[in-house]
Amino acid sequence: EAGVTQFPSHSVIEKGQTVTLRCDPISGHDNLYWYRRVMGKEIKFLLHFVKESKQDESGMPNNRFLAERTGGTYSTLKVQPAELEDSGVYFCASSFRGETSGARTQYFGPGTRLTVL
């Protein structure tokens, strides 16, 4: 079974440009999460999709960040315009839906390292 995939693995852009990150969750996983780790800081939650609906976007830093999950499959995270402080590693994770404890086990992608110059 393929794991969570993310594209690109690295992205280097200039301040003010736009970048779109993509995440493909494990097939059949309704829950999709985005997290971010900025240099020297902890991994922080950004948002949570259940299928195509945003369940929780309390971690999104500001309105320069836009996440979508059309059709409930893959998700994109767009940063527009990018700022220096957006640099970091963006992780995607997925889990299957349900009320069992297994639904809380999240499987992570390799991450996208974003560098804003």
Place this chain on the structure above:
Amino acid sequence: AQRVTQPEKLLSVFKGAPVELKCNYSYSGSPELFWYVQYSRQRLQLLLRHISRESIKGFTADLNKGETSFHLKKPFAQEEDSAMYYCALSGNDYKLSFGAGTTVTVRA
């Protein structure tokens, strides 16, 4: 609010020595606790979760609700255990809150 604290940023042990990574949490309800590990150039992967009460790669972790701790232990460290370890908590909203992580180096 939910919070996870890993007091040690770095931990260096000799091969064959015991290793213990500390994790304390704060959460008002009944959380689920996890340990994730990231080996060099690999993705973050689940090591173990408290509800499974299992030993993975020789590691164990017991949830102590009285002390709000979930320390990770291994009696005999191996060189391949060198990695970054994250303690994480999931509450009713399912999102994970991570500790700052502990980098473990096992020396020959």
